[in-house]
Amino acid sequence: MRKESSTNALNAQELYETCGMAIALRILGGRWKPGIIWNLAQGRVRYGQLKALIPNISERMLVQQLKELEKYGFVERFVFPEVPPRVEYALTEEGKTLIPIVQALAVWGDSQRDKIKLPV
């Protein structure tokens, strides 16, 4: 018999409720969000530009992560009714509160680069 929710998902849920850091990592985590937020920190960027600015990202991932950030209100989407289409993305005011966090993480991470050898 199938469980209604995976323990996996339940554990995640419970952590969100008790641990701010789990929330933060849910927003910032994943492979591509840092790069997206980083690049949007400068201002509005077109979809295609973002793709060019983030090496190796696939369209599927880029769209998916942008949608998630948009859904939570950290990113805004500006559509211009043109052909071919033009869509710009930017951080919302709420999204901009992420910038210092992202910077702190980046600085700390850079300081570790020569000390540790990731991964296997």
Added chain:
Amino acid sequence: MRKESSTNALNAQELYETCGMAIALRILGGRWKPGIIWNLAQGRVRYGQLKALIPNISERMLVQQLKELEKYGFVERFVFPEVPPRVEYALTEEGKTLIPIVQALAVWGDSQRDKIKLPV
């Protein structure tokens, strides 16, 4: 024909080389590391205590994450030759540099709790 390295792993590797934040998230990421670091921030803690302090964590996950943190030099392991065994864990000096980062993430995450509704 099988690829020698998955694109997945290659992408991760390249990110570590260019993006400090990817490194930081590699260290801090995953479901359980925040809780472990948080609880170790207070001082030495026994394995069994940690397990009790972190609800729902399985032994497998706890051991695995502790090992990873130890491998990278953020956590120290103190073994007492007793029976039943006693093992204490603590942050190293390097590990303590994580504390302000962890706190910033926790504060930011808490500030978001009432604004966003995670996940599905």
Added chain:
DNA sequence: TGCAATTCTTACTGTTTGGTAAGTAATTAA
């Protein structure tokens, strides 16, 4: 003799995340 206590280890399974590749829509320009 057999159980309790503590810190793991192992094998197996399920869930989530990420990558690939092809396709869609709408218009303009050749």
Added chain:
DNA sequence: TTAATTACTTACCAAACAGTAAGAATTGCA
């Protein structure tokens, strides 16, 4: 009529992450 441009969408598969459950080692104590 066909190709080009841009921003996606979809279906499928592989890899990474997480959970479950059973067991191992060591000694004291009933």
